[in-house]
Amino acid sequence: MFRSLFISISKADWARRMIMSWKFAWRAARRFVAGDKLEDGIEAAQNLNQKNINTTLDLLGEQTETLEQAEKATQSILEMLEAIQAAQVRSNVSVKLTQLGLKLDKQICADNVQKILELAKKYNNFVRIDMEDAACVDDTIGVFKEMRVNKGYENVGIVLQAYLYRTVDDLAKLMEIPARIRLCKGAYKEPADVAFPKKKDVDANYDRAVKLMLDSALKAGAPTLSPDGRIPPIPCIASHDENRINYAIKYAKQIGLPNDAIEFQMLYGIRRDIQSKLAEQGYHVRIYVPFGTEWYAYNMRRLAERPANLWFFLSNFFKK
Ligand SMILES: Cc1cc2nc3c(=O)[nH]c(=O)nc-3n(C[C@H](O)[C@H](O)[C@H](O)COP(=O)(O)OP(=O)(O)OC[C@H]3O[C@@H](n4cnc5c(N)ncnc54)[C@H](O)[C@@H]3O)c2cc1C
CATH class of the missing domain: 3.20.20.220 (TIM Barrel)
Structure with a gap:
């Protein structure tokens, strides 16, 4: 039920526009995404290497x-x-x-x-x-x-x-x-x-x-x-x-x-x-x-995989 809901939301354009406009959502997304630029990906790869x-x-x-x-x-x-x-x-x-x-x-x-x-x-x-x-x-x-x-x-x-x-x-x-x-x-x-x-x-x-x-x-x-x-x-x-x-x-x-x-x-x-x-x-x-920059659908799938991730996502709302 939780999984289905979040996977449906991952495909909804209205939800994409709304959630991507929230600054805290990007802060939460950074847990699963190296950054918004190619250099961020390369830097993450170097750190893992x-x-x-x-x-x-x-x-x-x-x-x-x-x-x-x-x-x-x-x-x-x-x-x-x-x-x-x-x-x-x-x-x-x-x-x-x-x-x-x-x-x-x-x-x-x-x-x-x-x-x-x-x-x-x-x-x-x-x-x-x-x-x-x-x-x-x-x-x-x-x-x-x-x-x-x-x-x-x-x-x-x-x-x-x-x-x-x-x-x-x-x-x-x-x-x-x-x-x-x-x-x-x-x-x-x-x-x-x-x-x-x-x-x-x-x-x-x-x-x-x-x-x-x-x-x-x-x-x-x-x-x-x-x-x-x-x-x-x-x-x-x-x-x-x-x-x-x-x-x-x-x-x-x-x-x-x-x-x-x-x-x-x-x-x-x-x-x-x-x-x-x-x-x-x-x-x-x-x-x-x-x-x-297109982190929305990927991140919604990660949220869908684990109910606990929803609390992690929401907790970013309170972070500065
Ligand atoms: C390298 C890689 C590439 C992938 N490519 C594709 C693809 O091309 N197509 C596709 O459909 N799927 C892809 N997936 C996603 C995959 O299908 C699963 O949805 C995802 O990996 C969760 O399944 P799991 O095997 O980890 O097992 P699960 O039984 O779901 O999870 C096992 C344990 O992993 C941890 N865990 C799993 N997911 C999360 C999460 N989101 N947040 C926090 N902890 C978590 C938890 O501790 C959980 O108990 C990919 C996954 C990996 C690792």
Whole structure:
């Protein structure tokens, strides 16, 4: 109920305009967002790199309404890749296809993705395609395959969401490539005919998918993280849930998959304790670092994930 309400609000334009006009809302958003400028993202990445943690930078923004906006977002992502290269940070980039025009014109969106991949390739960097709501899954996988298989870009990966019934089947097909996968639970509001409504079923499906990913990574020769920290291994476990993380560690040990061939990913500002603990134990950790002015929808999803975050959000009203 709480989650549904906040995810609905995350899509409402009236709420976006109202909440983004509140100064305290931006103060609260800073918990999950590195800042509003590219330099803020780069600085956050440098700070994490010093702790032996890699990053993926995300220019906030989604559901672009015009092709001009999609083109502008593409240019900004190209600038992000230039800045990563200039600063020599151990970071790749994450992109949302609706920001690049997926819902306006699929071919133009694919062309935008290709421009990004081409520059990333020049710098030996990697681009992860985030997964959005269920209505986008087929097209997102379609653009990914077009780039990865038909155009032969090896520096692209995709995200799958364990809450969807279809995910284990999608994963099995993508592992035939084999694709580099970030597995998350899923952050959108989906109906019971496409997604598991109960957390325990999402968790069980997550473990099922982890098992399949780790087995496939082993079969593919267990490729490891690149020495510059930019190209991730095949399986990336994106969760702050210790039970999911521990399951992945245990299963990797059981089948003999080396630690180097697996990566743990978490979101900026969430469970920093586990982020540091895993990095100290020698596991590869990558943090998703969002920045930019379009922080509204991303932050509402973070609020939706945890009722306690609402009190954190409201407490910022009283801070100077
Ligand atoms: C690197 C990364 C990339 C992601 N990319 C995508 C994507 O492309 N598409 C997509 O749909 N989703 C994405 N997500 C979000 C994901 O789907 C989940 O919504 C989110 O990670 C919460 O699920 P969880 O696995 O942490 O498990 P949960 O069971 O939700 O949480 C486990 C524990 O983590 C902590 N926690 C989780 N969320 C919060 C929060 N918001 N605030 C404070 N503490 C919290 C709490 O301690 C909680 O008990 C991504 C997540 C990560 C880590």
